[in-house]
Amino acid sequence: MDLYACMTPNTLKVMFMLGELDLDFELKRVRVYRGEHFAEGFENLHPYRKLPVLVDPQGPQGTPFTVFESGAILVYLAEKTGKLLGDGPAERSTVMQWLMLQMSSVGPSFGNASHFTAASGQGEHYSRKRFVTQAARLCAVYDERLRAERYLAGDFFSIADLATFPWLWRHPGMVGIDTSQFAGLNRWLREVEQRPGLARVQPRYKALVDADRQDLAEVDPDLMDRIMGRGDWWLAD
């Protein structure tokens, strides 16, 4: 399988999943800070030009099949292998509920909290406070759940845990949320961190982060505006 990727927790989710399944994959680095995802043709991989994207050469019809959106990639791989999705309608629905909460709330809240904390450079007080508050509320929600249950969907590890871990691992600290009182969340983080699937892919993910950070250090300001959707790229003016 080919995984088109850049440094983001959304890529780590998929790498972690592939590691858990012990599946071989080729990491196709897309240099976002060189604008490679804006090149002609990339829209065939992802219509909104985002990462990650998975291409399975042996798709459902025996031909190559492309999947975008990290949550959809996790579901695709879980269905393909019959793993990490739970057994029966109740378990499966519980997995999907926690997966959807990650996709709709954890990713966007932490993404925006990080943006307004470190990346925007505009000092938006209101925006930063709003998203850090939402991210902190989510930490409390996950802590409560993980005090009651071993994993997000119950007593079994699933794609809901895989999707959520990369966002709750380092991002709370990065945006200044004190997680020391979240015993349930911290217990789960320490446990998931030990999974062999993560160890299998971590060196490759770290190399990806190092390479992207180098690109980021010398990114063209206009390209950065395009990625962020601002400056000359504002559509709202």
Ligand SMILES: N[C@@H](CCC(=O)N[C@@H](CS)C(=O)NCC(=O)O)C(=O)O
């Ligand atoms: N909901 C999407 C989020 C994808 C996303 O925002 N990816 C970023 C991570 S680097 C990206 O491609 N950014 C490049 C851009 O926005 O131009 C997912 O989970 O796959």
